[in-house]
Amino acid sequence: MKRKQITSNVKEYTVEEQIELLPYLLKVMSKSSRNSVKSILTRGQVMVDGQMTTKHNQPLAPGQKVEIQSNKTAINVSKLVGVSILHEDDDIIVINKEAGILSVASEKEKDQTAYREITKYVKRSHPENRIFVVHRLDRDTSGVMMFAKNEETQQALQSTWNESVKERLYTALVEGKVRTESGTISSWLTENSAFRVYSNPTDNGGQHAITHYRRVQANKDCSLLEVLLETGRKNQIRVHMEELGHPVMGDKKYGATGNPLRRVGLHATALSFLHPRTGELVRFEAEVPQIFITRSK
Template identity: 35%
Template sequence: MKRIFEYDIKDTDLPCNAGEYLKRIGCSHQILVRLKKTEKGILVNEEWAYVRTPLKAGDLLKITLTEEAPSENIVPIPLPLSIVYEDQDILLLNKPADMPVHPSINNYDNTLANGVAWYYAQKGESFVFRCINRLDRDTTGLLILAKHALSASVLSAQMKNREIHRTYQAVVAGTPPFSEGTVDAPIARKEGSVMERCVDFEKGERAVTHYRVLKEGKDCSLLELSLETGRTHQIRVHMKHLGCPLLGDYLYYPDFSQIHRVALHSCALSFPHPMTGETMHFEAPLPEDMKKPFL
């Protein structure tokens, strides 16, 4: 992979040197180190430059990002991918259920990463797997992958600064007390458990989930949920706390009579494009297994 980025320096950008400008647009320390080691990685007006090179109004700053080696320990496997959007900087996928995102113990060749590695291997392109928002194995829906180090750096900062807005849909047991509302309850690791979390008003970290009822069934409801925070198992723990646990949740509500997985779907993502700043919005339709309780 080789990507070249050009920046026209304006009066409003000054005073700064090349390194300061690059940090401002999202280049991490690791990217700057890589650029310094790359022949002609940083150019000012087509002349090889350094991070300390001072910039002037009217200068053309050019950087070249190269990546030759693909991700290690990710075996390319022909797995189905649902590609929602792709350009030179990002890849949006609609992840199916029962597919881990990354390889792990006992999951070496059945992950989203394996399928992406195969996709790019068939195109003759090296690809480092950089997943920006994580989904559990059974959660379906939208995932952002960064296609190079700079887009990954910018998107990671957006995630940290809550500029990536995530919307979920969930099928829950029963119906919440109100048609819409907010759960503001701190979450901590459950004592004695490696995986489980719980609401803990003494030791927990603040967690906020907004919900809205979209549809009511005989004994369950379809909710739309948006997150202000990103705690582990936040939606699952908050819905149980509300008295409406997710159907098929093996940890918090192991009732598989209507659906055989955690009934959670990442249905929408909105964020500024990491390179252009353009507002991007994507949606993924509700999976068939989550529709069945309402048919």
């Protein structure tokens, strides 16, 4: 079996055969008792391909990564509010941010933020630890977001963002039934003094924005869409969904008529990019909120 130490608090193993999770853990932790291994699993100290799991019978396939966190690390993670960790290594922390949580504090906003929560988390290990902003999600958008753990990684990711990021997949719950199964919206976006972004079909000096969408399911009231960004402009999906005639549910700034979800119906589902240290293509995914699925059935 292949084993790699990611940090002093996390051990990573690469699966080499088809096997269920508990038997695999018993195998790699052969010096621990069965009860202690089961406790580690129950406490949420085990991650498979960056996703925490407590399922004893979760099937594993060759090539999958299994991470085992120390109890101290697991306790730190359990203290997080509004965010959960999908993956951590020496260079990056990938999180699932809840809707309603700011990515980073602004001059006017001093509320709880994802940045503040993850900063507290890394400082529990060492008071001089820091995190660095790579990109942001809107306050009411949930899902996958990444921080760098050092300035070199931040600069590497930001300077090569368009080349390094291979997939930015969102899930949008929009008003009304979208008739076309799939489509592409291309326009130029400009922002006014009131911070509202407008779309223009021709080049008016704004930023070119391209959004691809696919209908997953729909009823007469709303549609669930997979949205793939070719460009990443401010409020791009929200503006383009309004232009499509199907504003994102709850997004009154861009045409929504109501807010039955008590949040904006937008979720960053997956982020795929070249890891700045290894060059390996990595992909992180945050489960689509169940309310999006049930409401659009």
